[in-house]
Amino acid sequence: MYQLNVKKFGLALGLTGALLYLGCILVMATMGREGTVLFFNSLLHGLDTSTIIRMDIPLWEAGLGLAQTFIIAWLIGACVAGFYNVTVKAK
Template sequence: MYRLNVKKLGFAFGLTGALIYLGCMIVMATAGREATIDFFNSLLHGLDTTSIIRMDVPLWEAGLGIVQTFILGWLIGACIAAFYNAQIKKQ
């Protein structure tokens, strides 16, 4: 059975999470408050995001958020690969 590369899968998950975070940043920067609320309400199956959408996010905070998202994604991907590999019987 094929073994997963822990570091590569972690990187793929981390980069995917960072790209999604960047997409959210772009939506918020270009769409305006009401369109952003409409977008996330529809994305989250009608959950009302009006009270949690904050449009005045400083650039340093957004940068920190994208780094944290990458790190969490890397850890999640690495754990999935490690758990998957641990279940493979050695031949």
């Protein structure tokens, strides 16, 4: 069976997570508070996010969140690829 490249899979998942984070920033920047709440309420199956949405996020905090999201997603991707490689039978 084919083995996954752990670093490349981690990078792919990390970049995907960062892209989703940037999408969230874009939603918040363009839709305003009410649009953001409506978007995330519908995305989360009607969960009321109005009490947890914070719109006054400083740029440094958004950058830190972007970096943290990338790192966490990279680690998850590396773990998935590593676990997959351990369980796949070599030819």
